[in-house]
Amino acid sequence: MLDGFAQEGFADVWTPVAMSREVGKKPLGLTLASERIVLFRDNEGRVSALHDQCPHRGVKLSLGKVGEDGCLECPFHGWRFASGGACSHIPLNPMPEEKRRRFSATAFPVRERGGLIWLYTRPGAEAPEEPPFPEALERKGVRVHMYAETWKAHWTRPMENMLDAPHLPFVHRRTIGMGVRRRITKDSKMEMEVSPTPTGFRTSWRLEGGPAEADLDWMRPNGMCLTVPIPDRLLRLHMWCIPVDAHHTRMLQVTARDFLKLQPFAAVLDAFTRSVLREDRASVESSAPSEVPPVSQERSVATDRATLAFRRWYLERKKRGPQEVAPRPEAPSLVG
Structure with a gap:
């Protein structure tokens, strides 16, 4: 999974991927080293980055929308994902939170500094260092x-x-x-x-x-x-x-x-x-x-x-x- 980063010599690094002004109310889908990424802002304006592929049926999450709760909704079956990738809701399938954890989307460390959106090219909640922004x-x-x-x-x-x-x-x-x-x-x-x-x-x-x-x-x-x-x-x-x-x-x-x-x-x-x-x-x-x-x-x-x-x-x-x-x-x- 996500082999494109390694193939391009781009694994485990920080890189800017977009300008802050490019990420508004709608999700922004982009391709980084042949891997699909989606950027979106929650209801407080904070930027998040997920693999642009719903874990359910592989649909682009960037085709969806951000709800009032700040979660990104898949356009296919309405699955909702919070900023860290956690699945917050699966329509028509009520289940406890601990069970929904296995349906999370893949998230990436992301920072917004100097008018740029920076992404760390390894999935996970934390990066080993901060981006070298000017x-x-x-x-x-x-x-x-x-x-x-x-x-x-x-x-x-x-x-x-x-x-x-x-x-x-x-x-x-x-x-x-x-x-x-x-x-x-x-x-x-x-x-x-x-x-x-x-x-x-x-x-x-x-x-x-x-x-x-x-x-x-x-x-x-x-x-x-x-x-x-x-x-x-x-x-x-x-x-x-x-x-x-x-x-x-x-x-x-x-x-x-x-x-x-x-x-x-x-x-x-x-x-x-x-x-x-x-x-x-x-x-x-x-x-x-x-x-x-x-x-x-x-x-x-x-x-x-x-x-x-x-x-x-x-x-x-x-x-x-x-x-x-x-x-x-x-x-x-x-x-x-």
């Missing part, structure tokens, strides 16, 4: 812009793209890579640094031994945060590559900044960040195979250090499959 998304005085679109690619290809600096002066030559494009020559050299962090690694790059261009954090398994160095200003570009299935990825872009927050300037800058994301799409979708292959099957160079670090982690994790996860202290945020 603190800046809840900071006062910061404008947060969110945007999502779906690409035709396995999630590992866009994830590597987001960790790749050498493509900036080529794919983004007219936008964020323009400055680097103007400075490079035929003999230019880019030096990459990759340092482990509690939630993944941090990478930076230099041209010809100059100052670091920017800091980029990989947040296991599928998150990235680029801190743009602007004196006395906050600008952080976050990206999560959320697997839908083996050939589709939902790209969730979240920008946080403490300037240009008023219209029409905010709308112009938000549109710019969306356009930068779309510049990557054609290259990523054309990559073959769709999923990143073993390191030995492609030719790599020194400037691939960050992407290779991610690839080795992913391939090793996928080989191991789901693991027993022991509780551990919450890691400090690297992207606050």
Whole structure:
């Protein structure tokens, strides 16, 4: 059951799966690593996550509705499920609560932080740690812009793209890579640094031994945060590559900044960040195979250090499959 997470190297991890504004009064059905998930809010507005499959006859619970009691009702036979998955009522079949427990739906740990819905990819009431959400998304005085679109690619290809600096002066030559494009020559050299962090690694790059261009954090398994160095200003570009299935990825872009927050300037800058994301799409979708292959099957160079670090982690994790996860202290945020 729920083998999709292991097959995608996505077992036992936190990931955002939706924006808070996408989950309203109606249940929201989505697919995560080929597994069906339903999100819904109870009568107090709290978000819950269940496997989008009624344990009775396998019908999608997302086709149902949330009652006044905050329970999710299956559209087929009216079975009702509380936020933790417990079956609260089976029409036409009166029985004591202790007997109904065997008819529960599969629930997942879920959190709502920073305008995002986070899900832990292992069924159960508790997760061993809290999600590594960026603190800046809840900071006062910061404008947060969110945007999502779906690409035709396995999630590992866009994830590597987001960790790749050498493509900036080529794919983004007219936008964020323009400055680097103007400075490079035929003999230019880019030096990459990759340092482990509690939630993944941090990478930076230099041209010809100059100052670091920017800091980029990989947040296991599928998150990235680029801190743009602007004196006395906050600008952080976050990206999560959320697997839908083996050939589709939902790209969730979240920008946080403490300037240009008023219209029409905010709308112009938000549109710019969306356009930068779309510049990557054609290259990523054309990559073959769709999923990143073993390191030995492609030719790599020194400037691939960050992407290779991610690839080795992913391939090793996928080989191991789901693991027993022991509780551990919450890691400090690297992207606050």
